[in-house]
Amino acid sequence: MVNGRNIYKPIMASLTDVIDESPLIKTFVLVPENGFSFKTGQFIELSVDGIGEAPFTPSSSPLITEKLEVTVMKTGYVTECMHKLKPGVFMGIRGPFGRGYPIESFYGKEVLILGGGCGLAPIRSLLYALEGIKDKLIKVTLCYGSKTPADCIYKPLFDRLNKTEKFEAFRTVDKADEGWDGSVGVVTTLLNRIKYDITKSIAVVCGPPIMMKFGTIRLLEMGYKDEQIYLSMEKNMSCGLGKCGHCMMGEFFVCKDGPVFTYNELKNTPDIWK
Amino acid sequence: MQYKSIKKEEWDNTLENLLLSYAIFAGIPNDASQDYEELRAVDIPKIIYNKPKPATSLKSFFLPVKENVTSENVVKERIIIGIPNCDIEALSILDEIYLDEDFPDINYRERRNNTILISTDCIGIQEHCHCLTYDIMPFSTNTADLAVIFLNGTMILRIITGKGEGFLSTVFPAAIALEDEDILSVIEKEHHATETLLSSANKGLPDYKKTGNLVSGANADMWKRHSARCVSCGACTTICPTCTCFLLIDKPGFEKVKQMDACQYPGFERVAGGGDGLFELPNRFRNRYMCKYVWKPGKFRSTACTGCGRCIEACIGKINKNEIFMELAK
Numbered sequence: 276m277v278n279g280r281n282i283y284k285p286i287m288a289s290l291t292d293v294i295d296e297s298p299l300i301k302t303f304v305l306v307p308e309n310g311f312s313f314k315t316g317q318f319i320e321l322s323v324d325g326i327g328e329a330p331f332t333p334s335s336s337p338l339i340t341e342k343l344e345v346t347v348m349k350t351g352y353v354t355e356c357m358h359k360l361k362p363g364v365f366m367g368i369r370g371p372f373g374r375g376y377p378i379e380s381f382y383g384k385e386v387l388i389l390g391g392g393c394g395l396a397p398i399r400s401l402l403y404a405l406e407g408i409k410d411k412l413i414k415v416t417l418c419y420g421s422k423t424p425a426d427c428i429y430k431p432l433f434d435r436l437n438k439t440e441k442f443e444a445f446r447t448v449d450k451a452d453e454g455w456d457g458s459v460g461v462v463t464t465l466l467n468r469i470k471y472d473i474t475k476s477i478a479v480v481c482g483p484p485i486m487m488k489f490g491t492i493r494l495l496e497m498g499y500k501d502e503q504i505y506l507s508m509e510k511n512m513s514c515g516l517g518k519c520g521h522c523m524m525g526e527f528f529v530c531k532d533g534p535v536f537t538y539n540e541l542k543n544t545p546d547i548w549k
Numbered sequence: 550m551q552y553k554s555i556k557k558e559e560w561d562n563t564l565e566n567l568l569l570s571y572a573i574f575a576g577i578p579n580d581a582s583q584d585y586e587e588l589r590a591v592d593i594p595k596i597i598y599n600k601p602k603p604a605t606s607l608k609s610f611f612l613p614v615k616e617n618v619t620s621e622n623v624v625k626e627r628i629i630i631g632i633p634n635c636d637i638e639a640l641s642i643l644d645e646i647y648l649d650e651d652f653p654d655i656n657y658r659e660r661r662n663n664t665i666l667i668s669t670d671c672i673g674i675q676e677h678c679h680c681l682t683y684d685i686m687p688f689s690t691n692t693a694d695l696a697v698i699f700l701n702g703t704m705i706l707r708i709i710t711g712k713g714e715g716f717l718s719t720v721f722p723a724a725i726a727l728e729d730e731d732i733l734s735v736i737e738k739e740h741h742a743t744e745t746l747l748s749s750a751n752k753g754l755p756d757y758k759k760t761g762n763l764v765s766g767a768n769a770d771m772w773k774r775h776s777a778r779c780v781s782c783g784a785c786t787t788i789c790p791t792c793t794c795f796l797l798i799d800k801p802g803f804e805k806v807k808q809m810d811a812c813q814y815p816g817f818e819r820v821a822g823g824g825d826g827l828f829e830l831p832n833r834f835r836n837r838y839m840c841k842y843v844w845k846p847g848k849f850r851s852t853a854c855t856g857c858g859r860c861i862e863a864c865i866g867k868i869n870k871n872e873i874f875m876e877l878a879k
Binding site: 280281282283284285287322323324325326327328329350351352353354367483484509510511513514516517518519520521522523525526527531546549 | 618619646647649651652653654655793794795796797798799800801802803805807810812817818819820821822824825826832839840844847848
């Protein structure tokens with residue numbers, strides 16, 4: 276951050292497209308003034324003029340700087356207002372903030388990604404980044420669970436990944452509907468069907484807290500070591516600057532020290548899944 | 550450390566002249582005790598020296614309760630006089646948070662740069678003073694620019710920073726170097742007497758590190774029992790010189806208003822999805838202690854509780870943290 280810059284002032288980004296992903300989830304395509312770069316797993320504070328701002332990890336490729344995609348689930352007041360926005364308006368962006376995925380340390384590894392619900396948004400950005408370094412990876416496996424087939428976002432992503440060398444993707448749903456002939460059950464059930472050399476593997480977990488908790492427990496049971504598991508934590512990251520205190524989790528400001536942590540870093544911190 | 554002295558009359562006259570170019574604040578008596586007030590010429594003789602402590606802490610001078618942080622805030626050059634060392638030491642952690650390399654807060658920095666801090670040595674203590682238990686002396690040797698002691702009609706000034714030295718030589722050219730061993734020895738005796746009072750008043754109170762161990766080891770029943778009298782008013786965090794949490798509120802034109810917040814308020818950690826790690830009162834109550842004595846010490850160099858005791862005075866539920874720590878230490 277350049278000295279003298281006002282850390283609270285957002286830059287302006289033009290909203291150029293709004294993509295419906297599921298009944299509750301939309302992707303906002305933004306063109307920030309003067310470009311914008313981030314590392315995969317870092318987050319931004321996205322604001323609606325006069326309404327409020329909220330933290331999101333971009334779902335687009337970190338290799339693209341002229342535009343940015345942010346996938347937003349309608350959850351509270353600010354995201355409800357976001358969902359009403361039409362292309363043509365300006366939104367505010369602060370960031371990027373925090374520590375993303377250390378993808379250089381994934382070189383020579385098998386990457387297992389466990390995702391749930393809207394957690395697929397940051398994972399999509401990670402997948403783009405991993406595609407860019409696939410020559411340096413052994414393989415990448417995505418296991419993703421959503422509540423119902425309709426709640427699954429980025430459906431074309433799965434076919435594309437399964438056609439990409441070194442990548443494979445599996446889906447499951449908690450509750451099937453008539454058209455669904457795939458796996459039913461929580462996301463950890465997908466782990467039974469994959470083969471991994473744990474000594475050469477790292478795992479990434481991103482999703483709702485309950486899924487992160489049981490996903491981590493399952494990975495530990497499988498033999499993953501604490502430092503092999505990367506978690507993308509979700510807290511009330513209000514300022515993004517390590518100052519406002521809302522996202523404090525033990526000794527960590529999730530916004531500045533995270534949001535990506537290894538389980539080893541967090542295992543002694545109480546209430547991490549709340 | 551270098552000392553200079555100046556006659557009280559001359560000090561007062563100079564302060565009056567300085568009112569033309571500075572906003573000056575000082576501890577002034579009120580009905581209940583004393584508090585920081587902006588000085589008028591008539592207030593100058595009332596300034597309290599040597600005595601702890603203003604009812605509210607120093608932090609609001611640097612972190613206003615509410616401010617628009619997206620507009621430019623111009624701060625007039627200020628002098629603050631009569632700051633006890635508990636408030637001065639509290640600035641260290643504020644500096645670590647607000648002047649960090651990655652994200653320096655320009656409004657905070659402007660206020661820090663535009664303020665001359667003149668501490669006063671505490672001679673005597675107040676009921677809940679316990680700075681020394683946390684290794685904080687009742688007189689400043691760091692962070693403040695100058696420290697003042699009023700002795701026998703003379704203002705004695707300890708020079709702490711280059712900024713303080715420059716200020717002193719510019720605005721108080723009549724101040725003379727103090728090398729009288731007798732006076733310096735009186736100051737030392739007063740310091741020692743205050744330290745003795747603090748030690749005696751806080752006998753058995755665990756030190757900062759031990760408090761952290763006790764707090765992290767305390768069981769859920771303990772937090773439930775002691776939080777039963779907490780009404781989540783946030784007085785403890787509001788009055789605390791080291792609590793700095795805030796909210797950002799959006800205003801039209803992408804402006805942002807920063808407003809002081811408190812982890813003791815319900816909803817402090819709530820996320821849009823409904824999760825709230827501090828929903829239960831005992832958890833919220835525990836959070837403040839864990840933050841001050843366990844988590845912040847693990848993260849920052851500076852102390853997150855300077856032992857001013859204001860949270861004890863402010864609590865309408867009459868919760869005395871020191872009694873809790875004494876109970877834990879048994």
